[in-house]
Amino acid sequence: MVQGMRQGYGPGNNIQLSLFSQILVTKYVCCNCGFIEEWIDNPHDLAKIKNEYAKREKQASPTNKRSPLIR
Numbered sequence: 001m002v003q004g005m006r007q008g009y010g011p012g013n014n015i016q017l018s019l020f021s022q023i024l025v026t027k028y029v030c031c032n033c034g035f036i037e038e039w040i041d042n043p044h045d046l047a048k049i050k051n052e053y054a055k056r057e058k059q060a061s062p063t064n065k066r067s068p069l070i071r
Contacts, residue, residue, distance in 0.1 A: 017052045
């Protein structure tokens with residue numbers, strides 16, 4: 001497992017929501033074959049992503065149709 005980290009402005013293992021808000025992403029690496037998975041382990045962070053992208057979509061779409069990717 002590779003823990004999420006923040007470095008300076010932007011680089012690191014994270015999802016940037018805004019200038020001051022980042023979500024850490026944990027990578028799981030198989031040391032036998034090199035397979036990698038990335039997960040957001042914190043349920044609170046998942047809710048932050050969902051709310052942020054729902055807000056962005058609502059601002060961009062005058063009909064307020066929801067994307068099938070945001071549930």
